[in-house]
Amino acid sequence: MTDRIEKHIELAAPVSRVWRALTDYREFGEWFRVKLDGPFVPGQVSRGPITHPGYEHVIWEAVIQRMEPERLFSFTWHPYSVDAKTDYSKETPTLVEFKLEKTAGGTLVLLTESGFDKIPSERRLEAFRRNDGGWTEQMKNIESHVAQRP
Amino acid sequence: MSHKGRSGIAGKRRAQAPVFAALGDETRLSLVAKLSVGRPCSISRLTGGSKLTRQAITKHLRVLERAGIVHAVRAGRERLFEFDPQPIEAIQTYLDLVSEQWDQALARLKSFVED
Numbered sequence: 001m002t003d004r005i006e007k008h009i010e011l012a013a014p015v016s017r018v019w020r021a022l023t024d025y026r027e028f029g030e031w032f033r034v035k036l037d038g039p040f041v042p043g044q045v046s047r048g049p050i051t052h053p054g055y056e057h058v059i060w061e062a063v064i065q066r067m068e069p070e071r072l073f074s075f076t077w078h079p080y081s082v083d084a085k086t087d088y089s090k091e092t093p094t095l096v097e098f099k100l101e102k103t104a105g106g107t108l109v110l111l112t113e114s115g116f117d118k119i120p121s122e123r124r125l126e127a128f129r130r131n132d133g134g135w136t137e138q139m140k141n142i143e144s145h146v147a148q149r150p
Numbered sequence: 151m152s153h154k155g156r157s158g159i160a161g162k163r164r165a166q167a168p169v170f171a172a173l174g175d176e177t178r179l180s181l182v183a184k185l186s187v188g189r190p191c192s193i194s195r196l197t198g199g200s201k202l203t204r205q206a207i208t209k210h211l212r213v214l215e216r217a218g219i220v221h222a223v224r225a226g227r228e229r230l231f232e233f234d235p236q237p238i239e240a241i242q243t244y245l246d247l248v249s250e251q252w253d254q255a256l257a258r259l260k261s262f263v264e265d
Contacts, residue, residue, distance in 0.1 A: 003170050005249050009256045013263040021263045031262040032255055079248050109259070111252060116245060117170030 004114035011107045015100050018107040019070045022098055034060040042067050046075070065095070073098045079113065169237045172217035177202065178210045182219060182233065190223055190230035 011018055021027045025036040025046065033055075036048040042064050050058040062077035076093040094115040101108040173179060177200075185191060197207045211231055214220040218237045223230050 005245060005252060007249075007252050007256060009260060011260050011263050017263050018259075021259060027262070031258040033258075079251075109256065111256065113248065113252070116241075116248075 003117040004112060005116075007111040009109050009111075010103060010105060011109060013106050015070045015102050015107045018100055018109060019073075022073045022100075023067055032060075036060075040064045040067065040075075062096075063093070070100055072100070169217045169219065169241055172213050172219055173238075175210070175213075177206075178214055181207070181210055181214065185220060185231060185233035186235070190225070190232035192228050192230055196231070 013021075021031065023040055025039050028034075028040070029036045029048065029051070033051045034048050035051055036046055038046070040046055045061060045063050047059060047061045049056060050060050052058075060077075062075040065074040065076055066072055074095060074097040076095050078091055078093050092115060094113050097110075097112045097114075099110040099112075101110070173182065180200075181196060184196065193204055193207055193211070196211070197204045200207065202210075211220060211222075215222060215231075218234060220231045221234055223232055
Protein backbone atom coordinates (compact mmCIF):
# COMPACT_ATOMS: atom_id res chain seq x y z
CA MET A 1 0.00 0.00 0.00
CA THR A 2 1.44 3.31 -1.06
CA ASP A 3 0.62 6.78 0.18
CA ARG A 4 2.16 8.58 -2.77
CA ILE A 5 1.92 9.01 -6.49
CA GLU A 6 5.10 9.24 -8.52
CA LYS A 7 5.33 10.19 -12.18
CA HIS A 8 8.07 11.13 -14.55
CA ILE A 9 7.94 12.55 -18.02
CA GLU A 10 10.64 13.74 -20.38
CA LEU A 11 9.95 16.98 -22.19
CA ALA A 12 11.72 18.11 -25.34
CA ALA A 13 12.24 21.61 -24.00
CA PRO A 14 15.02 23.30 -22.02
CA VAL A 15 14.82 23.35 -18.22
CA SER A 16 14.33 27.12 -18.25
CA ARG A 17 11.27 26.73 -20.50
CA VAL A 18 9.75 24.02 -18.26
CA TRP A 19 10.51 26.06 -15.15
CA ARG A 20 8.57 28.98 -16.59
CA ALA A 21 5.64 26.77 -17.55
CA LEU A 22 5.51 25.49 -13.98
CA THR A 23 6.05 28.65 -12.00
CA ASP A 24 4.63 31.51 -14.05
CA TYR A 25 1.07 31.57 -12.76
CA ARG A 26 -0.39 32.38 -16.17
CA GLU A 27 1.53 29.63 -17.93
CA PHE A 28 0.75 27.16 -15.14
CA GLY A 29 -2.91 28.09 -15.50
CA GLU A 30 -2.81 27.42 -19.24
CA TRP A 31 -1.88 23.75 -19.04
CA PHE A 32 -3.23 23.02 -15.58
CA ARG A 33 -6.52 24.63 -16.50
CA VAL A 34 -6.99 27.17 -13.75
CA LYS A 35 -7.35 30.96 -13.86
CA LEU A 36 -5.07 32.15 -11.05
CA ASP A 37 -5.25 35.55 -9.40
CA GLY A 38 -1.55 36.35 -9.13
CA PRO A 39 2.09 35.20 -9.13
CA PHE A 40 3.24 32.24 -7.03
CA VAL A 41 4.97 33.26 -3.81
CA PRO A 42 6.37 30.65 -1.38
CA GLY A 43 4.30 30.54 1.78
CA GLN A 44 1.31 32.16 0.14
CA VAL A 45 -2.01 30.90 -1.10
CA SER A 46 -2.67 30.74 -4.82
CA ARG A 47 -6.30 30.60 -5.88
CA GLY A 48 -8.56 30.68 -8.88
CA PRO A 49 -11.41 28.99 -10.70
CA ILE A 50 -10.73 25.76 -12.59
CA THR A 51 -11.17 26.19 -16.32
CA HIS A 52 -11.73 22.49 -17.11
CA PRO A 53 -14.98 22.09 -19.00
CA GLY A 54 -17.53 20.98 -16.44
CA TYR A 55 -15.44 22.00 -13.42
CA GLU A 56 -15.74 25.78 -13.73
CA HIS A 57 -17.61 26.01 -10.42
CA VAL A 58 -14.60 24.63 -8.55
CA ILE A 59 -12.06 26.97 -6.96
CA TRP A 60 -8.52 25.64 -7.09
CA GLU A 61 -6.43 26.53 -4.09
CA ALA A 62 -2.87 25.69 -3.12
CA VAL A 63 -0.18 26.98 -0.78
CA ILE A 64 3.10 27.48 -2.62
CA GLN A 65 5.89 25.81 -0.67
CA ARG A 66 9.26 25.93 -2.42
CA MET A 67 10.56 27.59 -5.55
CA GLU A 68 14.21 26.68 -6.15
CA PRO A 69 14.85 28.02 -9.66
CA GLU A 70 14.98 25.35 -12.36
CA ARG A 71 15.20 22.59 -9.75
CA LEU A 72 12.21 22.30 -7.44
CA PHE A 73 8.68 23.68 -7.34
CA SER A 74 6.26 22.47 -4.70
CA PHE A 75 2.86 23.26 -3.26
CA THR A 76 0.37 21.75 -0.87
CA TRP A 77 -3.30 21.36 -1.73
CA HIS A 78 -6.39 19.29 -1.21
CA PRO A 79 -6.57 16.96 -4.19
CA TYR A 80 -9.94 16.27 -5.68
CA SER A 81 -11.71 18.92 -3.65
CA VAL A 82 -14.54 19.27 -6.11
CA ASP A 83 -17.51 19.24 -3.75
CA ALA A 84 -18.60 22.75 -2.78
CA LYS A 85 -20.40 21.41 0.30
CA THR A 86 -17.34 19.81 1.86
CA ASP A 87 -14.95 21.84 3.98
CA TYR A 88 -11.56 20.53 2.95
CA SER A 89 -9.59 23.03 5.01
CA LYS A 90 -9.63 20.78 8.08
CA GLU A 91 -7.97 17.97 6.20
CA THR A 92 -4.22 17.64 6.00
CA PRO A 93 -3.20 18.65 2.49
CA THR A 94 -1.02 16.55 0.23
CA LEU A 95 2.36 17.78 -0.99
CA VAL A 96 2.97 18.10 -4.73
CA GLU A 97 6.59 18.36 -5.85
CA PHE A 98 7.96 18.97 -9.32
CA LYS A 99 11.69 18.24 -9.63
CA LEU A 100 13.50 19.13 -12.82
CA GLU A 101 16.60 17.50 -14.27
CA LYS A 102 18.44 18.43 -17.43
CA THR A 103 18.73 15.58 -19.92
CA ALA A 104 20.35 15.19 -23.34
CA GLY A 105 16.98 15.67 -25.01
CA GLY A 106 15.57 18.36 -22.74
CA THR A 107 14.10 18.12 -19.27
CA LEU A 108 13.05 15.28 -17.03
CA VAL A 109 10.12 16.18 -14.77
CA LEU A 110 9.71 14.09 -11.62
CA LEU A 111 6.35 14.57 -10.01
CA THR A 112 5.50 13.32 -6.54
CA GLU A 113 2.28 13.76 -4.64
CA SER A 114 2.52 12.45 -1.09
CA GLY A 115 0.54 12.41 2.13
CA PHE A 116 -2.56 10.50 1.06
CA ASP A 117 -2.49 8.60 4.33
CA LYS A 118 -3.85 11.72 6.02
CA ILE A 119 -7.01 12.00 3.91
CA PRO A 120 -10.17 10.57 5.52
CA SER A 121 -10.97 7.36 3.73
CA GLU A 122 -14.66 8.20 3.52
CA ARG A 123 -13.81 11.14 1.29
CA ARG A 124 -11.64 8.99 -0.92
CA LEU A 125 -14.64 6.78 -1.37
CA GLU A 126 -16.94 9.72 -2.07
CA ALA A 127 -14.57 11.17 -4.63
CA PHE A 128 -14.93 7.91 -6.46
CA ARG A 129 -18.70 7.71 -6.08
CA ARG A 130 -19.24 11.20 -7.39
CA ASN A 131 -17.20 10.52 -10.45
CA ASP A 132 -18.17 6.97 -11.14
CA GLY A 133 -19.25 7.04 -14.76
CA GLY A 134 -18.86 10.78 -15.08
CA TRP A 135 -15.12 10.73 -14.95
CA THR A 136 -14.53 8.73 -18.10
CA GLU A 137 -16.78 11.14 -19.94
CA GLN A 138 -14.89 14.07 -18.48
CA MET A 139 -11.59 12.67 -19.69
CA LYS A 140 -12.94 12.48 -23.24
CA ASN A 141 -13.95 16.14 -23.03
CA ILE A 142 -10.48 17.10 -21.91
CA GLU A 143 -8.86 15.10 -24.67
CA SER A 144 -10.95 16.68 -27.37
CA HIS A 145 -10.28 20.10 -25.87
CA VAL A 146 -6.54 19.48 -26.05
CA ALA A 147 -6.86 18.24 -29.63
CA GLN A 148 -8.64 21.44 -30.59
CA ARG A 149 -6.02 23.64 -28.95
CA PRO A 150 -2.67 21.89 -29.36
CA MET B 151 -18.45 -0.94 -7.74
CA SER B 152 -21.37 -1.08 -5.39
CA HIS B 153 -21.42 0.36 -1.90
CA LYS B 154 -24.91 -0.66 -0.91
CA GLY B 155 -25.65 -1.47 2.67
CA ARG B 156 -22.95 0.78 4.13
CA SER B 157 -24.86 2.21 7.05
CA GLY B 158 -24.36 5.60 8.60
CA ILE B 159 -22.54 4.27 11.62
CA ALA B 160 -20.15 2.17 9.60
CA GLY B 161 -19.62 5.09 7.28
CA LYS B 162 -18.90 7.52 10.07
CA ARG B 163 -16.55 5.15 11.72
CA ARG B 164 -14.80 4.75 8.44
CA ALA B 165 -14.59 8.52 8.05
CA GLN B 166 -12.08 8.54 10.89
CA ALA B 167 -10.53 5.33 9.84
CA PRO B 168 -6.82 5.53 9.21
CA VAL B 169 -6.67 2.73 6.68
CA PHE B 170 -3.11 3.46 5.63
CA ALA B 171 -1.98 3.61 9.25
CA ALA B 172 -3.75 0.35 9.99
CA LEU B 173 -1.82 -1.29 7.17
CA GLY B 174 1.47 0.29 8.09
CA ASP B 175 2.46 -2.54 10.40
CA GLU B 176 3.98 -5.90 9.54
CA THR B 177 1.87 -7.94 11.93
CA ARG B 178 -1.36 -6.35 10.75
CA LEU B 179 -0.36 -6.80 7.13
CA SER B 180 0.23 -10.49 7.75
CA LEU B 181 -3.15 -10.77 9.49
CA VAL B 182 -4.81 -9.09 6.52
CA ALA B 183 -2.93 -11.41 4.17
CA LYS B 184 -4.19 -14.45 6.10
CA LEU B 185 -7.77 -13.23 6.29
CA SER B 186 -7.97 -12.00 2.72
CA VAL B 187 -7.37 -15.42 1.19
CA GLY B 188 -9.49 -17.60 3.38
CA ARG B 189 -12.58 -17.90 5.46
CA PRO B 190 -13.21 -15.99 8.68
CA CYS B 191 -10.72 -16.99 11.39
CA SER B 192 -10.84 -17.17 15.16
CA ILE B 193 -8.22 -15.42 17.26
CA SER B 194 -6.74 -18.78 18.22
CA ARG B 195 -6.28 -19.65 14.58
CA LEU B 196 -4.67 -16.33 13.89
CA THR B 197 -2.40 -16.65 16.92
CA GLY B 198 -1.30 -20.17 15.94
CA GLY B 199 2.02 -20.12 14.13
CA SER B 200 2.71 -16.61 15.36
CA LYS B 201 5.19 -15.59 18.04
CA LEU B 202 2.72 -13.07 19.36
CA THR B 203 0.37 -13.53 22.26
CA ARG B 204 -3.37 -13.74 21.92
CA GLN B 205 -3.63 -10.29 23.52
CA ALA B 206 -1.24 -8.76 20.99
CA ILE B 207 -3.15 -10.28 18.07
CA THR B 208 -6.43 -9.03 19.57
CA LYS B 209 -5.01 -5.52 19.77
CA HIS B 210 -3.94 -5.58 16.16
CA LEU B 211 -7.30 -6.95 15.07
CA ARG B 212 -9.00 -4.08 16.86
CA VAL B 213 -6.97 -1.56 14.85
CA LEU B 214 -7.97 -3.33 11.64
CA GLU B 215 -11.58 -3.45 12.80
CA ARG B 216 -11.63 0.30 13.46
CA ALA B 217 -10.34 0.91 9.94
CA GLY B 218 -13.14 -1.29 8.58
CA ILE B 219 -10.65 -3.74 7.09
CA VAL B 220 -11.87 -6.66 9.21
CA HIS B 221 -15.21 -7.36 10.84
CA ALA B 222 -15.95 -9.59 13.77
CA VAL B 223 -18.73 -12.10 13.23
CA ARG B 224 -20.29 -14.53 15.69
CA ALA B 225 -20.25 -18.22 14.96
CA GLY B 226 -21.88 -19.93 17.90
CA ARG B 227 -19.74 -19.18 20.94
CA GLU B 228 -16.80 -18.15 18.82
CA ARG B 229 -15.85 -14.76 17.50
CA LEU B 230 -14.47 -14.92 14.00
CA PHE B 231 -12.77 -12.21 12.03
CA GLU B 232 -13.44 -11.70 8.36
CA PHE B 233 -11.76 -9.52 5.77
CA ASP B 234 -13.57 -6.62 4.09
CA PRO B 235 -11.75 -5.53 0.91
CA GLN B 236 -13.80 -2.36 0.49
CA PRO B 237 -11.64 0.22 2.36
CA ILE B 238 -8.51 -0.94 0.58
CA GLU B 239 -10.25 -0.95 -2.79
CA ALA B 240 -11.56 2.55 -2.12
CA ILE B 241 -8.05 3.83 -1.46
CA GLN B 242 -6.70 2.19 -4.56
CA THR B 243 -9.50 3.60 -6.68
CA TYR B 244 -8.92 7.05 -5.29
CA LEU B 245 -5.18 6.91 -5.94
CA ASP B 246 -5.82 5.62 -9.46
CA LEU B 247 -8.09 8.57 -10.08
CA VAL B 248 -5.59 11.16 -8.83
CA SER B 249 -2.88 9.37 -10.77
CA GLU B 250 -4.93 9.55 -13.97
CA GLN B 251 -5.44 13.27 -13.45
CA TRP B 252 -1.68 13.77 -13.22
CA ASP B 253 -1.14 11.79 -16.41
CA GLN B 254 -3.51 14.14 -18.18
CA ALA B 255 -1.98 17.28 -16.63
CA LEU B 256 1.57 16.20 -17.50
CA ALA B 257 0.52 15.40 -21.07
CA ARG B 258 -0.88 18.93 -21.34
CA LEU B 259 2.35 20.36 -19.87
CA LYS B 260 4.27 18.40 -22.49
CA SER B 261 2.35 19.78 -25.43
CA PHE B 262 2.46 23.22 -23.84
CA VAL B 263 6.27 23.43 -23.59
CA GLU B 264 7.07 21.47 -26.75
CA ASP B 265 5.00 23.60 -29.09
